Amino acid sequence: MWFYKDVGHTQDAKKELVSIMDFADSESVFITPKPTRLIQRILQIATNPGDLVLDSFGGSGTTGHAVLKMNATASGSIGEDADEEPEARLRRFILIELEPTVCKDVTAERLRRAAVGHTNAKGEAIKGIGGGFRFCELGEALFDEAGQIRETVKFGELARHVYFSETREPLPRERVPNTPLLGVCRGVAVYLLFNGILGDKTSNGGNVLTRKTLATLPPFQGPKVIYCAGCLIGADRLAEEGITVRQTPYEIRVS
Ligand SMILES: C[S@@+](CC[C@H](N)C(=O)[O-])C[C@H]1O[C@@H](n2cnc3c(N)ncnc32)[C@H](O)[C@@H]1O
Known part of the structure; x- marks a missing residue:
């Protein structure tokens, strides 16, 4: 049983997104964002400390934000081995987003704000939770369907x-x-x-x-x-x- 008080619901997720991104309304951007608490619960069950979490549909970046939160608090790390190096217990993530503007302005920007902190719409300084990520853009595929190197490859x-x-x-x-x-x-x-x-x-x-x-x-x-x-x-x-x-x-x- 996953209660609202534990994992939140879509309304919370919208508030979370609007607050970190200063959106006037998340409705126009994402219809059904997920609360980070919900994703944290899923990751608690489905992954182990040190795992690499892939979300191939990055969108508003909830999955990355949930991983950063789990790394910031020990609470998400069930089954940890106390002898392990702390670094080895950190979960990492890969998010993929197709839309260039969403990717830069929402996915990456949300995670940047979450990690290093930001100033909210009321002018209050919100502290970052730590962690980080690297932003990469995929280039053209090197090989064609037949396994040959594409002619345009430099x-x-x-x-x-x-x-x-x-x-x-x-x-x-x-x-x-x-x-x-x-x-x-x-x-x-x-x-x-x-x-x-x-x-x-x-x-x-x-x-x-x-x-x-x-x-x-x-x-x-x-x-x-x-x-x-x-x-x-x-x-x-x-x-x-x-x-x-x-x-x-x-x-x-x-x-
Ligand atoms: C429903 S949203 C993801 C929500 C996100 N997991 C969250 O909860 O914040 C789906 C996203 O996947 C992106 N998308 C759709 N097709 C894709 C593809 N083939 N590769 C990468 N991203 C894709 C869309 O642009 C959209 O931003």
Whole structure:
């Protein structure tokens, strides 16, 4: 039994939203927002401390707000292991919102206000409950339905994906991938030959690993993984050079 006094109802949810966002009326924005208390109750039952909560229809951001609240108070954390690091007990969230204006002006703005605090319509300073989030915008899909790399994909876009899928580490933000050597991770250099990065866009040219292209790659003393459209170098030479070849697009992990 979930009583109104415990989990609230839609009216509370509207008040909650109007108060944090200074909306004149939430009616026009969201017809049935959920109270954070209701989502907290659901998360108490359905998740454990440290879990990652996904709401693929972010909307007014109630799910994220509920997670921030649970992290701010110990009350939502049933079944906690007291030996665990406090960080490991925090729930995290991913919210996805399709509408750009809703996403920026409502979903993200509500969570920002909740986390860091805000001044309400009466001019009162409302303290933040802590926590935070990162706002990301999805780019175009890299692959088409047939698994081929889309023609419009730029070198830098594929490079970031290749580096992450190979190493499980993001390419550092400040590193602009504009050379075939994307980076070195745990002692292994990751290279990508794509879109004629070596200045040769012919089908058997700069995207294919040949003795000639190998000689023009930025050098690295140690093991190398090279993503390329094809390879015309023999296995012995590859082994000698410590090179693992992965063929694009087939050997690029999509996740
Ligand atoms: C009912 S609201 C979500 C309410 C939210 N969970 C809450 O309680 O605050 C649904 C939202 O999903 C968004 N949406 C619809 N289709 C989507 C999609 N394919 N991907 C991401 N968001 C989508 C809509 O723009 C709308 O803001």
